[in-house]
Amino acid sequence: MLPVRRRIRHGGRNLLRETRRPVVSTSTTETRGSDFARLAQRVSDAGLLDRRPVYYAVRISLAALAYLGGWAVFAWVGDSWLQLLVAAAMAVVFTQLGFVAHDLGHRQVFRTRRPSDVAGLLIGNLGVGLGWGWWTHKHNRHHANPNHEDHDPDVSPAVIVWSEDQVARSHGLPRFIAKYQAYWFFPLLTLEAWHLHIASFKALLKPSAKRRGPELALLLTHFVLYFGLVFTVLPWDKALVFLLVHQGLFGIYLGVSFAPNHKGMPVLTKEDKLDFLRKQVLTSRNVRGNPFTDVALGQLNYQIEHHLFPNMPAPNLRRAQPIVQRYCAEIGVDYLQTGLVESYGQALRHLHEVGAALR
Template sequence: MVIPRTIDRGSDFARLAQRISDAGLLDRRPVYYAVRISLTALFYLGCWAAFVWVGDSWLQLLVAVGLAVAFGQFGFIGHDLGHRQVFRRRRPSDVAGLIIGNLGIGLGWGWWTHKHNRHHANPNHEDHDPDVSPAVIVWSTDQVARSTGLPRFIAKYQAFWFFPLLTLEAWHLHIASFKALLDPSAKRRTPELALLLVHAVLYFGLVFAVLPWDKALVFLLVHQGLFGIYLGSTFAPNHKGMPVLTKDDKLDFLRKQVLTSRNVRGGVLTDVALGQLNYQIEHHLFPSMPAPNLRRAQPIVQRYCAEIGVDYLQTGLIESYGQALRHLHEVGAALR
């Protein structure tokens, strides 16, 4: 895919936005979210009830799998709350986000929402998108050239390291949440930190109260490892392997969002498993659009992109991973 260096055609997005608005796809879906949140909460609580019922048994590893899915589904709801898809007003979004994010799954909702909004503003921009800032994984040949230490060592064969490293992603998010709240200027610092601490006490307290230390440690590793893989596997198909932008790329809003995003084809099961983030192009163009409306918006956006000559990429799930991993391998080629 060739990225034009400079394009300024903001009216293209305005025309698309009018079509989307006329179709009623920006309207809130309160009944949908009431049902979705209720079912997810029941699944979450049911997994913890099963944990207590199973007791001292290696069968708890199956419970860990279910809890990883429950935590991931709560994460998707937290994501929608952060984009104001559920409530129009800020306060109910913040309250629900803190309960689900900080208390429910132990992730700093405020910190993550701020970070994620920076990603939306400049997707796949190596200077402004925190999701492609060089850390352990590097995303462009320029980042490889500047890398040192562990990132440089990993980059050589980072496509092979990618999924194993995702087992640490949940731990990374937990630690980053606490670190962000150590800053005295952090917004809602006291309630966010209090809820994170309550989650940690209840989570570790229950695990070690029900299980002996050896089973408890394995349970924690499996649960948090699968939670990290689940989160990473749902976000990786969206942008990884797509063009990485630099300061030389001056694109209008529509092209900046469409050309750096990838959709994943699938049915209802794919939608549920990926939190409907498989409609990534539509989500990036209209981040406040309720998730169930993204499927209906997809053909409208695809047709419009064809009309104005903008590349629109949609693949299957396995192929999306293949594209992302091939990109990572190609980026590290110079080190091999």
């Protein structure tokens, strides 16, 4: 059963916004269930699910060198406002390491769990101060039900609200923000890194947390070294500004890398009964790639392919894109690909429309 939807113009194409009267889907479950299997066979035959050990060896080595080199430059520059440039550079390095941790969480780098976990903990917890185990679990829940109001933690109404139903149920700060949340979105991203740090600690303080001891020890070690180095090299005023710039830009970079992927795409509810392929494709948006965009966004601009094949090594996503796009055209599934700037426009317009009732 699928809900009847009314068409809305969105970014030069039609997207679907839900109403509540269900109708029978035009394709059977049996037919739709086999669609992904046929696509997976094509992708597998092209060798795109094969591991890329040389690529990841080079990528991780370059990221590690940039990380260690950045802190060496920080120590060399010393007591100077030029450290704000170092803060900006380290925000880029931290985000790139976050992309590597993301790939490790999806088992794109190693086939087995143990080396993926070890590398993920070293990069995530110790390197950038994010609870890798907690974030990976949350991110896998997102992959299982992207843009689903009830099951995707990335569209839970914490501060930003993502649907009109969430606006109707909102109160307090989310309701205050929702009125003009499109204008609040980018300023709020300056707090995103701090939010992830705090959420990591909160998750690890729960008795049910897996690997609680090692993860917490690595996370604490990161912040002892991080704050210790910053406040040892810089006087307190420059240190505070460095922290604000570094963590603020880190949060913005993370936010602008993930926002184009799903924000402004259809939000699903329990009434939506979609097979795996349609659930992933219809809620995801691709950003047209080029070498710079691919590196800057950690190749997550091929979001549709990534959601269909989350364990596909990142450098293979670009090659998979035309295969997936052609296949979606063959079976009549909408496939959205747009430019980077337009992807932000679509996301912001959606946030603004969601809050319209409060205006």
